[in-house]
Amino acid sequence: MTPRERRLREQGQRRQLILSSAREMAEAEGWDFVTTRRLAERIEYSQPVLYQHFKNKDAIVHAVALEGFGELAGALHAARVRHAEADPLEALDAVARAYLAFAAKGPVLYQAMLTLDAGGAAASGGAADAEQAATPQPVLDALAEIRLAVEPVARGRDPELLTEVLWSAWHGLATLTRGRRLRPDLTEERLTALTAVLTGPAAQVG
Incomplete structure (x- = not known):
C-alpha cells in the first residue's frame, strides 16, 4: 500500500467514524444534542480535524x-x-x-x-x-x-x-x-x- 492509499484509507475511516458516532449520539439523545464540539470530544478528534471532513453539523446530517x-x-x-x-x-x-x-x-x-x-x-x-x-x-x-x-x-x-x-x-x-x-x-x-x-x-x- 502506497502512502497515498494509506492516507485515503485513514481519511475514509475517520469520516465513517464521525458519521457512526453522530448516528449513535442522535439515537441516544436526538439530533438537537449532536454538536460538532460534542462529537469531536466523543471521537477524540479536534474540531479542526472534524472540519476537514465536514463543513458543519448540517453537512454531517446530510x-x-x-x-x-x-x-x-x-x-x-x-x-x-x-x-x-x-x-x-x-x-x-x-x-x-x-x-x-x-x-x-x-x-x-x-x-x-x-x-x-x-x-x-x-x-x-x-x-x-x-x-x-x-x-x-x-x-x-x-x-x-x-x-x-x-x-x-x-x-x-x-x-x-x-x-x-x-x-x-x-x-x-x-x-x-x-x-x-x-x-x-x-x-x-x-x-x-x-x-x-x-x-x-x-x-x-x-
Whole structure:
C-alpha cells in the first residue's frame, strides 16, 4: 500500500467514524444534542480535524441521510426480489411493509432522511451544487426500487406518478404512526387498503 492509499484509507475511516458516532449520539439523545464540539470530544478528534471532513453539523446530517437512503434502497430491494415470483400486488405490499419497518426501526435516522433540513446545498456549496444535490443517487436508488415494484401494477398509468404518491403516503403513515396518531395494530391493513386504492382501476370522471 502506497502512502497515498494509506492516507485515503485513514481519511475514509475517520469520516465513517464521525458519521457512526453522530448516528449513535442522535439515537441516544436526538439530533438537537449532536454538536460538532460534542462529537469531536466523543471521537477524540479536534474540531479542526472534524472540519476537514465536514463543513458543519448540517453537512454531517446530510451525509447520514444519504447513508440512510442507501440502506433503505437495500431493504426495499431485498423485499422486492424476495417476492419477485409472487403476485405483483403481493410484491408491492412487501415493499410497502419493508418501508414502514425501516422507518420504525430507525426513527432518528428516518428523521434525518425525510424530516430535518439536511443542509444539502449549504453543505456542498453554491447554486450549481444545489441543483446537482437536489436528488442524490441514494434517493434515486430508493425511488427506483419503489417504481420497479409499482410498474407491474400501474395498469397503463404513469408509474413515476404512482411512485411519488405511494412514497408520500408511506411517509405519512410512518410519521403518523410514530406520532401515535394512528392505531399501530392496523398498519398492515392500511397498507393493503392503500395499495388497492392506488393501483386499482382508475376512477371514472363525469
